[in-house]
Amino acid sequence: xxxxxxxxxxxxxxxxxxxxxxxxxxxxxxxxxxxxxxxxxxxxxxxxxxxxxxxxxxxxxxxxxxxxxxxxxxxxxxxxxxxxxxxxxxxxxxxxxxxxxxxxxxxxxxxxxxxxxxxxxxxxxxxxxxxxxxxxxxxxxxxxxxxxxxxxxxxxxxxxxxxxxxxxxxxxxx
Numbered sequence: 258x259x260x261x262x263x264x265x266x267x268x269x270x271x272x273x274x275x276x277x278x279x280x281x282x283x284x285x286x287x288x289x290x291x292x293x294x295x296x297x298x299x300x301x302x303x304x305x306x307x308x309x310x311x312x313x314x315x316x317x318x319x320x321x322x323x324x325x326x327x328x329x330x331x332x333x334x335x336x337x338x339x340x341x342x343x344x345x346x347x348x349x350x351x352x353x354x355x356x357x358x359x360x361x362x363x364x365x366x367x368x369x370x371x372x373x374x375x376x377x378x379x380x381x382x383x384x385x386x387x388x389x390x391x392x393x394x395x396x397x398x399x400x401x402x403x404x405x406x407x408x409x410x411x412x413x414x415x416x417x418x419x420x421x422x423x424x425x426x427x428x429x430x431x
Contacts, residue, residue: 266342270297273345277335280321285390286313288383290322295348297335301326312388358429360386365393367410368403370423378423381430393418401426 268276274287274297282290293311294300300322308319325331364387366378373381378401379389393400393412400413403423413420 263342266344268343268345270295270345270348273297273338273343274300277325277331279325281318282322285388286311286318289313291348292383301332357386359399362386362398363388363390363396364399364401365390365397365409365413366401366403367393368406370403372423372427378426382426385429 269291271284271288271291274282274290275284289312290300294303303322305319305323308314308322309316314322359382364382366375366382366389370378382389382401387399390397393409393416395416397413397416397418399419399421400409401421401423402410402413410420
């Protein structure tokens with residue numbers, strides 16, 4: 258049990274931000290904040306103008322983020338969590354010459370993945386520049402479909418969206 262608790266203390270900055278329950282900050286926005294600012298301190302000390310530069314952060318979300326980090330109770334809770342051992346690896350700066358073949362693309366994952374777990378697949382897609390969402394819409398560019406894909410695959414085909422396999426995803430990552 259102690260080992261499981263110690264393992265659960267390691268997370269990512271994006272997951273930590275999401276878990277704080279900041280109003281209007283979902284998984285995608287948390288990931289965008291983490292990728293943009295790289296550290297919790299940078300996010301907590303950011304100005305309104307700096308926040309609205311982040312993808313998916315507008316005027317209202319920026320106000321919620323600033324309000325959250327200004328509250329003494331929230332600062333205390335964050336400090337307590339970090340003192341208790343919650344930690345995450347530093348976010349590496351992506352080199353300017355790193356190829357991002359999915360930059361600007363909206364991607365959806367569906368079905369069972371046999372090689373990658375869903376979190377790793379999502380992180381890999383984001384590292385390639387993609388915005389990963391949970392539902393298929395006319396704004397979706399690519400659907401990566403694993404086994405037993407179901408309704409998302411049907412909707413993508415109906416909308417004429419490009420459909421790729423898990424093997425295509427692995428090849429793209431490599």
